Amino acid sequence: MTTPILEARDLSKLFPGPKKLFTPARFVTAVDRVSLAVMPGETLAIVGESGSGKSTLGRLLLRLLAASEGRVFYQGEEITHASGSRLNQLRRELQIIFQDPFASLNPRMTVEQIVGEPLWLHQNMKKPDRQYRVAELLKTVGLPAAWAGRYPHEFSGGQRQRIGIARALASGPKLLLGDEPVSALDVSVQAQVVNLLESLKHQLGLTMVIVAHGLAVIRHMSDRVAVMYLGQIVELATVDEIFDAPLHPYTQALIASAPQMQPGMQRETPLLQGDLPNPANPPSGCRFHTRCPYVTDECRQVEPITQVLDGGRQVSCHRWQDINRDRSVIQIAPPSAAFLRRRALFEHAASLSSLPARNS
Ligand SMILES: Nc1ncnc2c1ncn2[C@@H]1O[C@H](COP(=O)(O)OP(=O)(O)OP(=O)(O)O)[C@@H](O)[C@H]1O
Numbered sequence: 001m002t003t004p005i006l007e008a009r010d011l012s013k014l015f016p017g018p019k020k021l022f023t024p025a026r027f028v029t030a031v032d033r034v035s036l037a038v039m040p041g042e043t044l045a046i047v048g049e050s051g052s053g054k055s056t057l058g059r060l061l062l063r064l065l066a067a068s069e070g071r072v073f074y075q076g077e078e079i080t081h082a083s084g085s086r087l088n089q090l091r092r093e094l095q096i097i098f099q100d101p102f103a104s105l106n107p108r109m110t111v112e113q114i115v116g117e118p119l120w121l122h123q124n125m126k127k128p129d130r131q132y133r134v135a136e137l138l139k140t141v142g143l144p145a146a147w148a149g150r151y152p153h154e155f156s157g158g159q160r161q162r163i164g165i166a167r168a169l170a171s172g173p174k175l176l177l178g179d180e181p182v183s184a185l186d187v188s189v190q191a192q193v194v195n196l197l198e199s200l201k202h203q204l205g206l207t208m209v210i211v212a213h214g215l216a217v218i219r220h221m222s223d224r225v226a227v228m229y230l231g232q233i234v235e236l237a238t239v240d241e242i243f244d245a246p247l248h249p250y251t252q253a254l255i256a257s258a259p260q261m262q263p264g265m266q267r268e269t270p271l272l273q274g275d276l277p278n279p280a281n282p283p284s285g286c287r288f289h290t291r292c293p294y295v296t297d298e299c300r301q302v303e304p305i306t307q308v309l310d311g312g313r314q315v316s317c318h319r320w321q322d323i324n325r326d327r328s329v330i331q332i333a334p335p336s337a338a339f340l341r342r343r344a345l346f347e348h349a350a351s352l353s354s355l356p357a358r359n360s
Pocket residue numbers: 015016017028029030048049050051052053054055056057279
């Protein structure tokens with residue numbers, strides 16, 4: 001069996017919620033007991049509404065954030081607590097492309113300095129070699145090598161994103177995480193950057209994780225899609241399964257809410273009603289029940305288990321549990337006692353710090 005390049009097991013991340021006077025401090029469980037495997041060479045998309053935990057999950061997988069609970073594996077090796085030189089090495093092999101090409105490049109550095117920095121930091125490459133390598137990287141992302149002496153403000157949004165991609169490639173990564181890599185770009189430029197990422201993936205044998213709202217981008221780029229809702233994965237399937245026959249009512253609503261991909265196509269699924277509930281106070285039972293057109297009492301009270309259907313497709317919904325009673329299931333592990341203790345301590349500390357000062 002192929003070893004996943006990255007794997008999350010029961011991964012959770014807590015953040016302190018917004019502070020309010022005289023109300024107990026709450027915690028946002030941005031990622032809640034997520035298990036997921038990214039296979040070598042694939043493009044896995046993580047989709048969901050704003051605030052569903054996509055970016056946090058991506059950063060946990062790359063060890064840019066430390067998990068509050070659960071484990072992360074890279075090529076079979078546990079990296080949950082990796083530190084020092086091992087973490088530096090992981091930073092080289094697992095690279096990120098940020099959403100905003102304007103904010104992510106230092107305006108005081110030339111392109112040569114920006115793209116060459118990882119070569120200097122990680123490989124201690126000397127200037128002539130660095131200049132040669134930067135020129136190669138710029139050509140790889142479709143920019144003239146002669147532009148290496150220019151500053152970021154001299155470039156368009158799409159060109160800056162190409163510079164960000166060249167910088168990410170400089171350290172020879174095995175996996176690229178694109179956090180909304182094209183959503184800040186003009187629509188006319190988005191397709192060019194998507195095509196560049198696609199061709200780099202094949203040329204360099206990369207694995208990709210794409211965090212995105214834009215379903216069109218996902219359909220074009222991904223092999224599999226993980227759909228997130230309030231910190232949990234509600235459905236995981238191949239891109240065709242997700243778009244042609246979505247199972248989870250949330251996936252169905254997301255696809256129905258997207259701009260029509262085929263003009264004149266009838267919507268069979270109700271559009272998404274209401275807003276995402278407060279992640280600091282998620283609904284009981286199935287988290288989607290407050291917006292689900294098929295809600296039952298069981299959904300309000302009991303958290304659904306994740307079912308594995310044919311071909312490894314996964315769905316967490318009571319409707320599918322009823323239809324597929326004989327299928328294998330993944331039971332989401334309950335939070336450990338240590339995690340609950342840590343969370344209680346965290347909440348206690350935050351509630352103290354949210355009290356008004358005595359003399360105020
Ligand atoms: N550093 C942080 N401190 C406190 N809360 C955070 C932090 N980062 C994320 N959150 C909260 O965690 C939840 C998930 O955020 P996250 O950014 O992962 O979602 P997302 O699906 O990527 O959203 P978006 O598409 O808007 O980036 C949100 O409620 C967010 O407010």
